[in-house]
Amino acid sequence: MASAGSRGKRRVIPGFGISLGFTIVYLGLIVLIPLAGLVLRSAGLGWSELYRIATDLRTVNAIWLSVWTAFIAATINVPFGVLVAWVMVRYRFPGRRILDAAVDLPFALPTAVAGIALTALYAPNGWVGAYLEEWGIKAAYTPLGIVIALTFIGLPFVVRTVQPLMEDIDKEVEEAAATLGAGRFQTVRRVILPAILPAVITGFALAFARAIGEYGSVVFIAGNIPYVSEIAPLLIIIRLEEYNYAGATTVATLMLLISFTLLIVINAIQAMTRRRYGSG
Numbered sequence: 001m002a003s004a005g006s007r008g009k010r011r012v013i014p015g016f017g018i019s020l021g022f023t024i025v026y027l028g029l030i031v032l033i034p035l036a037g038l039v040l041r042s043a044g045l046g047w048s049e050l051y052r053i054a055t056d057l058r059t060v061n062a063i064w065l066s067v068w069t070a071f072i073a074a075t076i077n078v079p080f081g082v083l084v085a086w087v088m089v090r091y092r093f094p095g096r097r098i099l100d101a102a103v104d105l106p107f108a109l110p111t112a113v114a115g116i117a118l119t120a121l122y123a124p125n126g127w128v129g130a131y132l133e134e135w136g137i138k139a140a141y142t143p144l145g146i147v148i149a150l151t152f153i154g155l156p157f158v159v160r161t162v163q164p165l166m167e168d169i170d171k172e173v174e175e176a177a178a179t180l181g182a183g184r185f186q187t188v189r190r191v192i193l194p195a196i197l198p199a200v201i202t203g204f205a206l207a208f209a210r211a212i213g214e215y216g217s218v219v220f221i222a223g224n225i226p227y228v229s230e231i232a233p234l235l236i237i238i239r240l241e242e243y244n245y246a247g248a249t250t251v252a253t254l255m256l257l258i259s260f261t262l263l264i265v266i267n268a269i270q271a272m273t274r275r276r277y278g279s280g
Contacts, residue, residue, distance in 0.1 A: 035256060042253040045246050053250040058226055059235065063254055066232040069143055070211035073150035077207050078200060081158025088159070089166040103160070106153045111216025118149050119220040141223025146231065149217045154207030161203035165196045198273050205266040212259055 042050060053059060088100055106114065122129045122139040132139050139145050169192060215233040222229040232255050239248035 038249060038256065039253055042249045045250065049246065050250055053247050054254055058230070059232075059247075059251055059254075061227050062230050062232045062235040063251070063258065065143060065146070065230065066212055066255070067258060069146045069231075070150055070208050070214075073147050073154050073211050074204050074208035076147075076151050077154045077158045078204050081155055081203060081207075082162055082196070082200060084155070085159045085163040085166050088163060103156050106156050111153070111214070112220075114152060114217040115149065115220035118145070118152060118217065122148060122221060140221050141225070141229060143229055145221040145223070146218050146229060149221050150211040150214055153214055153217050154211050157206040157210060158200070158203035161206065162196050162199045165199045166192075169195055198270055201266065201270050201273055205263060205270070208266070209259060209263060212262075213255065 045053075084103065088096070088103075119140055120126050122132070122145055124130065124133050124138070124140065126140070129139055137144070139148060213233060215231070215237075218231055219234055222231060222234070224230050224234055232251055236248045236251050236255075239245070239251065
């Protein structure tokens with residue numbers, strides 16, 4: 001007869017060993033083995049060849065452009081994504097459901113379609129681009145256009161990550177802070193922000209990770225000018241078209257290492273934030 005303690009530890013899906021084994025095999029086949037193959041292929045080139053390709057000026061410029069534009073786009077999406085999530089959670093107005101569905105549009109829209117639409121809009125003869133040209137601002141075919149495209153595709157990651165936590169914050173908590181004499185800014189800073197900060201960091205990490213490897217929505221609006229608006233994913237495609245597999249795998253490995261390192265750093269920040277604010 002099973003004891004009460006053993007009955008209390010029963011799982012809905014039994015078999016920890018089987019579940020863990022399936023998880024490891026699945027992740028190995030889908031994620032780890034392909035990535036390991038990429039690293040081994042690059043390592044087979046030799047350190048001198050790897051260093052030569054990695055320090056090539058065109059490679060360095062393309063990787064740096066991808067990283068800093070992705071970072072800026074994710075940073076822009078944080079305040080605006082939090083604001084959009086707040087409006088969706090706290091207010092009821094006509095057309096709210098349509099607006100809520102529009103947030104997910106970058107998820108469903110093919111990236112090439114998004115790229116063509118953004119290019120048509122921000123090109124010098126586009127609806128927005130023509131007005132920007134009058135102010136001496138060129139959006140399309142510049143790094144600014146890349147940031148615009150990456151901001152477009154990254155917004156849903158912040159909104160959908162923050163929104164569930166905002167829904168869990170009772171309005172009574174805000175009202176209690178107000179009755180204790182807290183102003184609106186103090187309520188946001190001391191009550192709301194600590195509660196959603198782990199989700200904000202997660203949304204930033206997801207938006208950044210998506211943006212750093214984005215290709216379809218960027219390739220049209222970027223203009224793809226070497227040393228100016230050429231992103232790393234595009235450089236990989238160019239190297240493959242040139243049958244330069246060594247160059248393609250080296251750039252891909254560098255992007256993998258950079259993304260992996262940045263995600264480790266962001267996850268460490270998330271862990272510290274959860275410990276500090278006691279959020280699960």
